[in-house]
Amino acid sequence: MSTPSVHDVAKSAGVSVGTVSNVLNHPHKVSPSTVERVQSAIETLGFIRNDAARQLRVGHSQTIGLVVLDVRNPFFTDIARGAEDKAAEGGLTVTLGNSDESIEREAKYLDLFEQQRVYGMLISPYGDITDRLESMRKRGIPAVLVDRESPNSTFSSVSVDDIVGGKLAATHLLETGRRRIAFVGGPMAIRQVSDRLTGASGAVRNVPGASIEVIELDALSVIAGRAAGADIVARAPEDRPDAIFAANDLVAMGVLQALLMNGSSTAVIRVPEDIALMGYDDIDFASAAVVPLSSISQPSAQMGQTAVEILLEEAANPDADRRQVVFAPKLVIRDSTAPRTEHLQK
Known part of the structure; x- marks a missing residue:
């Protein structure tokens, strides 16, 4: 049995392929009754969208890459949770990578996320990755530093003093x-x-x-x-x-x-x-x-949320001014x- 396609969903729901695409990507543009009919056809047919093909069309995925120094530290898991909550509001997901304070592991995650054409990068850097992030930005992948200020304000950053x-x-x-x-x-x-x-x-x-x-x-x-x-x-x-x-x-x-x-x-x-x-x-x-x-x-969760907010701004406007947000610590x-x-x- 062949895998159901978008055309199969459109035929079953009695709508155009364009309408199915809107339901999948821009449901607010489609009437609730049509969304319900298309979703019903998707469930009945067992249709699974091909995100790899979608990435080729739009140039990026709906995933934000996040690399932290040590995932065992609850401080970084709280940052990840804040980032995840904010990303979800924009229909995005967060994929977490743990550099484990290793330059080699950090580089491998950057390679992986670039290959996956992530929507953007959040990173708490261990090594000097300015040139690498600049290269990724030229390829359409913006980056925001987390828990570290950016040298010379080259990139936006969210940190604590x-x-x-x-x-x-x-x-x-x-x-x-x-x-x-x-x-x-x-x-x-x-x-x-x-x-x-x-x-x-x-x-x-x-x-x-x-x-x-x-x-x-x-x-x-x-x-x-x-x-x-x-x-x-x-x-x-x-x-x-x-x-x-x-x-x-x-x-x-x-x-x-x-x-x-x-x-x-x-x-x-x-x-x-x-x-x-x-x-x-x-x-x-x-x-x-x-x-x-x-x-x-x-404010770890707030740092994650703020980092995603800035990333979304720069994804929408690559020429936006770089922001350096510095939170005050508390005793x-x-x-x-x-x-x-x-x-x-x-």
Whole structure:
């Protein structure tokens, strides 16, 4: 049995092929009764539209490609959800790719999405992909950077001011009486990480007697955070920091696990009494931790929505001015950074 075609649907519904095309692509142009008749014919015949052929006609698919640094991080899944919700309003879908902080994987996803003729690209870049995105734009695929500002405003971008976020985090720790802060995060090649450290370092420099130690990681993960926390636990008490600022909440969760489990050590490291702990991103798990985690909040879902809005604008008008949308981070205070004075009084 042959696969039903558009012509078969048109004949069954008693309409023209053009009307079937409008029902599939522009249903608002067709009367409700005709839409119902065509949809009934589609269901009866088991017709499945050929999107590959459609892409050849219009030059692109109805899919937006989204590449993030780490799909395990709920911050990026929230961005994806916001993007998906906004894309659905325009009849588009979002396909997610995880670069896993790898230049090679990032390049493969860009190859794949270009081959699929995606409607546009949203990307939280790991490597320098300016030239590649410029090449894709010349082929009719616009791109918006997510969680990263665009160098020289070459592309539109949606981001959060991570320098301000880092300053907020360190300032809060300093205001609670901490003076020996450790920044745990990496790789420093990730701009967001280096910006958070820059902001934190600036705040520390303004406080006499305060210092900041950098513990660089090779990944922003729970496992990497746990390893860094274990190294801190292994130090003599006088060599430990009295506060830790983790580059994201996953790292902070790993550090917290190491501090509370404490390995085979007989010493008890308490959070926040001995070491205050601050994360970044304010993922859902932060408030549900054994010690609720203070963090820096980013409007992740709104970032995804805004990125799609800009992408749709540029798809409709490639000559539109590039927009750089920068959201302000917010400090969220929980038990993990309670002031030292509160515990001294108990």
